[in-house]
Amino acid sequence: MENREISQAVISRLPRYLRFLGELKDQGIERISSQDLSRLMRVTASQIRQDLNNFGGFGQQGYGYNVDYLYDEIGHILGLDKRHNLIIIGAGNLGQALANYVNFDRRGFHTRGLFDSDPHMQGVVVRNMPVRPMSELEDFIRANAIDIAVLTIPKDAATLVADRLVRSGIKGIWNFAHVDLDVPDNVRVENVPLSDSLMKLSYNLRDLEE
Amino acid sequence: MENREISQAVISRLPRYLRFLGELKDQGIERISSQDLSRLMRVTASQIRQDLNNFGGFGQQGYGYNVDYLYDEIGHILGLDKRHNLIIIGAGNLGQALANYVNFDRRGFHTRGLFDSDPHMQGVVVRNMPVRPMSELEDFIRANAIDIAVLTIPKDAATLVADRLVRSGIKGIWNFAHVDLDVPDNVRVENVPLSDSLMKLSYNLRDLEE
Numbered sequence: 452m453e454n455r456e457i458s459q460a461v462i463s464r465l466p467r468y469l470r471f472l473g474e475l476k477d478q479g480i481e482r483i484s485s486q487d488l489s490r491l492m493r494v495t496a497s498q499i500r501q502d503l504n505n506f507g508g509f510g511q512q513g514y515g516y517n518v519d520y521l522y523d524e525i526g527h528i529l530g531l532d533k534r535h536n537l538i539i540i541g542a543g544n545l546g547q548a549l550a551n552y553v554n555f556d557r558r559g560f561h562t563r564g565l566f567d568s569d570p571h572m573q574g575v576v577v578r579n580m581p582v583r584p585m586s587e588l589e590d591f592i593r594a595n596a597i598d599i600a601v602l603t604i605p606k607d608a609a610t611l612v613a614d615r616l617v618r619s620g621i622k623g624i625w626n627f628a629h630v631d632l633d634v635p636d637n638v639r640v641e642n643v644p645l646s647d648s649l650m651k652l653s654y655n656l657r658d659l660e661e
Numbered sequence: 662m663e664n665r666e667i668s669q670a671v672i673s674r675l676p677r678y679l680r681f682l683g684e685l686k687d688q689g690i691e692r693i694s695s696q697d698l699s700r701l702m703r704v705t706a707s708q709i710r711q712d713l714n715n716f717g718g719f720g721q722q723g724y725g726y727n728v729d730y731l732y733d734e735i736g737h738i739l740g741l742d743k744r745h746n747l748i749i750i751g752a753g754n755l756g757q758a759l760a761n762y763v764n765f766d767r768r769g770f771h772t773r774g775l776f777d778s779d780p781h782m783q784g785v786v787v788r789n790m791p792v793r794p795m796s797e798l799e800d801f802i803r804a805n806a807i808d809i810a811v812l813t814i815p816k817d818a819a820t821l822v823a824d825r826l827v828r829s830g831i832k833g834i835w836n837f838a839h840v841d842l843d844v845p846d847n848v849r850v851e852n853v854p855l856s857d858s859l860m861k862l863s864y865n866l867r868d869l870e871e
Contacts, residue, residue, distance in 0.1 A: 462864050466857035470839060493841070529860045530867030544758030551754060552856070560859060599862065623866045625859055629680060631703070641862035643855065646762070647676035649770060649835055650739045652809065652851035654672050656833045657740030 457505050464502055465525050467492070472522040484515035535560050535623075536596050540612055541603035542567035542575065542582045545627060549601055550577045563595050568608070585612075592619040599623040606630035667715050674712055675735050677702070682732040694725035745770050745833075746806050750822055751813035752777035752785065752792045755837060759811055760787045773805045778818070795822075802829040809833040816840035 471492050475483060489496035503521070526532060537555075539546045542565045549555075550562050565577055568585045575582045583591065591597065600616045602609045602624060609628030616624060617634055624640045626632055632640050681702050685693060699706040713731070736742060747765075749756045752775045759765075760772050775787055778795045785792045793801065801807070810826050812819050812834060819838030826834060827844055834850045836842055842850050 459861075462861055463857070465864070466854065466860040469860070470854075528864065530863040531860065533863070533867070535863065535866070544754045544761060548754030548758055549855075554856060555859065558856065558860065558863075560863075598866070623862050625862055639862060639865040641858050641865070643858050644676065644680075645759075645853065646764060646768065647673070648851050648853050649765065650676040650679070650741065650768065651669075651672055652833050652835055652849060653740040653743070653745065653768075653770075654675070654738065655849040655851070656745070656808070657743070 461502050461505050462529075465529055468502070469522065469525050469529070469531075472518055472525065475518045476522055481518055482515045483518055488516065531558050533559055535599050537562045537599045537601055537625075538564045538566060538588075538591065538595075538597050539601045539603060540566045540585075540588075541608075541627075542569075542572050542577065543603060546601070546603040547577050549603065550580065560599070562601075563597060564591055566591075568604075588612075588615060589619045592616075592621060597621065599625060601625045601627070603627045671712050671715050672739075675739055678712070679732065679735050679739070679741075682728055682735065685728045686732055691728055692725045693728055698726065741768050743769055745809050747772045747809045747811055747835075748774040748776060748798075748801065748805075748807050749811045749813060750776045750795075750798075751811075751818075751837075752779075752782050752787065753813060756811070756813040757787050759813065760790065770809070773807060774801055776801075778814075798822075798825060799829045802826075802831060807831065809835060811835045811837070813837045 471488070483491075485496040485499045488499055492499070503516075537560055539550055539562060542550075546565060546567075550565055555562065562578070562580070565580050565582050566585055566588060567573075567582050570584075572582045573584055592600075598621065600612075600621050600623070602612065604612065606628045607630075609626065609630055609632065613624060613626075613632040613634060617638055622638060624632060624634065624638065626640055626642045627645065629644055629646070631642070634640055681698070693701075695706040695709050698709055702709070713726075747770055749760055749772060752760075756775060756777075760775055765772065772788070772790070775790050775792050776795055776798060777783075777792050780794075782792045783794055802810075808831065810822075810831050810833075812822065814822065816838045817840075819836065819840055819842065823834060823836075823842040823844060827848055832848060834842060834844065834848065836850055836852045837855065839854055839856070841852070844850055
């Protein structure tokens with residue numbers, strides 16, 4: 452696992468490998484050839500070999516991939532064997548939806564707190580967590596070793612809150628606000644501009660009509 | 662706009678151009694050089710030229726891009742000047758969050774109905790829309806010229822519902838369920854596997870720690 456020059460495009464595809472391998476595991480399948488994995492995932496066998504070769508390759512010619520091993524290795528590569536403590540900022544529908552995703556816990560992402568600037572949201576309880584006021588943000592981050600913040604707030608607020616998060620030592624921001632955040636190099640941001648993918652769908656529909 | 666071989670990677674980047682150009686428009690800026698756009702968007706000027714050249718290129722040497730024109734053209738390319746009628750299947754937190762996104766309307770995506778299989782959800786009203794039972798699905802799609810369905814339901818349900826949607830003539834599926842849907846070629850699917858991007862963030866944090 453010494454290769455650190457893996458492209459973000461490959462990294463982006465790893466969770467999908469993990470999902471398919473997890474399903475194979477659940478079905479008790481121990482080995483799979485790159486051809487069979489290719490048919491299942493609808494990507495070329497050469498793409499699969501190329502992607503997995505980034506990590507030294509886990510397959511053996513004529514033997515196929517060991518499902519359990521590959522699953523664990525990809526999980527390790529993605530850092531899913533580490534524990535992350537999350538807070539969600541913005542306790543609206545989207546924030547609540549994310550707070551309720553139990554699968555995140557299985558992957559090592561533990562939501563520890565929920566924040567909202569709206570006084571009417573104080574006292575609301577989501578999955579046994581009370582919605583907290585923004586004034587408690589910094590103390591909570593430090594007291595609970597929070598390393599990831601999820602932003603489900605409007606873009607103007609996101610810009611201001613990101614500065615506070617950075618100053619409090621947050622390492623990762625999962626950003627649902629439609630704005631590019633300006634953060635130092637030692638903070639990682641993953642943007643989830645939801646409507647972008649709806650626009651991509653729109654493009655592909657347009658293509659269909661022509 | 663005759664080029665139909667535009668890669669999905671370029672298409673994926675267009676909504677971000679649209680967002681930045683929209684902000685420039687709001688600020689009353691009429692022209693921008695590829696260098697200035699590059700600084701603003703933090704991508705190379707050559708990437709910008711390359712992306713926009715896919716559509717014949719809208720810039721003039723020494724003049725820069727006309728913001729309004731480029732904004733409209735990208736919107737047109739993405740098919741945002743067409744009207745789409747949406748239904749949301751799954752009226753949980755995520756479904757409700759999407760139903761409440763007013764920005765979708767501005768882009769031509771109009772949510773017309775909300776469905777849920779849970780009898781306890783019947784009678785709930787989200788943004789003036791009553792949650793409907795799944796038994797009304799097919800009739801509603803036909804009566805309201807629905808072309809896009811948004812799936813915010815668990816994966817087993819998503820597979821079954823996708824078949825019903827295809828048979829009812831749905832053209833596009835915006836799929837938040839963590840499963841690859843098996844649909845005919847004339848139906849477009851855009852997957853939004855939310856936890857995939859959280860895993861990508863996890864990878865990038867791991868990278869930070871080493």
